Amino acid sequence: MATIAPERPQARTSPKAHEALREHLEHHPDDRLVHPNKWDVSRSDIYYEDRWQPIFKEMREAGPLHYIPESPFGPYWAVVQHKAIQHIEALPELFSSSWEYGGITILERPTDAQLAETGRERNELPMFIAMDRPKHTGQRRTVASKFTPGEITKMEAEVRQRTSELLDSLPRGEVFDWVDKVSIELTTGMLAILFGFPWEDRRLLTFWSDWSGDTELATVRELDEMRWEILHEMAAYFQSLWMEKAQGEGGDDLISMMIHSEAMSQMSPQEFMGNLVLLIVGGNDTTRNTMSGIIHSFDKFPDQRKLFEENPDLIPNAVQECIRYQTPLAHMRRTATQDTEVFGQQVKKGDKLILWYLSANRDEEVFDNPDKLDITRENARRHISFGYGIHRCVGARLAELQLRILLEEMHKRRMRVHVAGDVERVRANFVHGFRKLEVEITSF
Ligand code: HEM
Incomplete structure (x- = not known):
């Protein structure tokens, strides 16, 4: 029997996540998180102010992982060396990703008692990044x-056309925000195509991604409640899109493919929703922040920009090096499922381990002169920005395609982009990137 798709619901588009947090802290300065431990790298000011590098360096020199007994996110192990992160990610039975233990970010999962005390409901969206085997596998x-690789090749022409059109539309001789005009536009557009999402509403994907990926905001109860309201609005929107597509013939966009695939019938509606959120957030902030990171790091290392301008053959390696240097997700989290020893440290069942990719990508044991951008770096591919093991990023090839094409099309146009105004970073310990990057275009 055919179902009738309901009218697509109206979803709000404001306030922006970072603006809500800024305003809240202006009126409630006491809610600002306090960090007495100098190695508590959960504090977002060090990312906002871009001064995390010496802290992690000191920690790496002292050992692969360190116990941080107190933080606004509870106690945790800070895993800071490359080899220790790979070791932990290679043992998914021992170090779980499951949402039942708290999932993949540093955020605490409220206990039943805490929820009862505050009268709040448990809000959870199951998604496969936060599942263990065997469910994760299917x-x-x-x-x-x-x-x-075949599917990615099919997308290449469309990505190139959209990138070209966008680059051709950029103003010359005028300062503009690269984050808004380029990074957000290209990644959001790509996701809209991937999902078969209504084009005119595509900026909703950015809005939702910002609200759901903001770990800092989730620590303020009032804002976390608003965050869940917004996520429920998103779920309602996708629900109606799902019903529209379920009645269709089954196009080759990702949502139609999931609906009409055999494995989909195994997923509950919540899981379907959870996995869509995963794809939106997974594909949005990450690629977006690399697109901004490329411009910022080329500006900081003009010798490398020159090298790129003179040697377009270096573009594929430059993409890897920029992903290493930027590290768009600062961390992932695992939870120990039993007592165990990790590089001489006694980890207890239930302990939270925070894998600081940002630190591993600057590990002197793996990368020479790691704080320098070097687009000829031979082992740039050893970066851990996409994670490692069974959860390694499923969208890595798509991200690499978008970044390679952006650089190729910039090169074709002999486009040089200078930082020419404000640079504002994201105030968070999870998404690592730029809120604003004012630039001006010239030629080489
Ligand atoms: C530069 C861009 C990107 C970065 C740095 C990135 C980073 C990551 C990381 C760190 C993980 C977790 C890996 C682990 O736990 O070991 C992950 C997983 C994932 N990413 Fe990405 N990502 C990017 C782009 C994308 C794109 C474009 C998509 C899709 C549109 C995507 C979808 C996913 C999904 C679905 C997972 C879950 C995989 C699993 O649990 O098996 N990502 N990504």
Whole structure:
């Protein structure tokens, strides 16, 4: 029996997540998180002010992982060396990603008692990044079929056309915000195409991604409640889109593919929703912040920009090096499922381990002169920005494609982009990137 798709619901588009947080802290300065431990790298000011580098360096010199007994996110192990992160990610039975233990970010999962005390409901969206085997395997496989080398090649022409049009539309001789005009526009547009999402509403994807990925904001109860309201609005929007597509013939966009695939019938509506959120956030902030990171790091290392201008053959390696240097997600989290020893440290069942990719990508044991951008770096591919093991990023090839094409099309146009105004970073310990990057275009 055919179902009738309901009218797509109206979803709000304001306030922006970072503006809500800024305003809240202006009126409630006491809610600002206090960090007495100098190695508590959960504090977002060090990312906002871009001064995390010496702290992690000191920690790496002292050992692969350190126990931080107190933080606004509770106690945790800070895992800071490359080899220790790979070791932990290679043992998914021992170090779980499951949402049942708290999932993949540093955020605490409220206990039943805490929820009862505050009268709040448990809000959870199950998604396969926060699942263990065997459930993870089947769901990942369904989505992964859209990211095979063959599928990525099919997307290349469209990505190139959109990138070209956008670059041709950029103002010359005028300062503008690269984050808004380029990074957000290209990544959001790509996701809209991938999902078969209504084009005119595509900026909703950015709005939702910002609200759901903001770990700092989630520590303020009032804002966390608003965050969940917004996520429920998103779920309602996707629900109606799902119903529209379920009645269709089954196009080759990702949502239609998931609906009509055999494995999909195994997923509950919540899981379907959870996995869509995963794809939106996974593909949005990350690629966006690399697109901004490329421009910022080329400006900081003009010798490397020159090298790129003179040697377009270096573009594929430059993409890897920029992903290493930027590290768009600062961390992932695992939870120990039993007592165990990790590099001489006694980790207890239930302990939270925060894998600081940002630190591993600057590990002197793996990368020479790691704080320098070097687009000829031979082992740039050893970066851990996409993670490692069974959860390694499923969208990595798509991200690499978008970044390579951006650089190729900039090169074709002999476009040089200078930082020419305000640079504002994201105030968060999870998403690592730029809120604003004012630039001006010249030629080489
Ligand atoms: C530069 C861009 C990107 C970065 C740095 C990045 C980073 C990551 C990281 C760190 C993980 C977790 C890995 C782990 O736990 O070991 C991950 C997983 C994932 N990413 Fe990405 N990502 C990027 C782009 C994308 C794109 C474009 C998509 C899709 C549109 C995507 C979808 C996913 C999904 C679905 C997962 C879950 C995989 C699993 O649990 O098996 N990502 N990504």
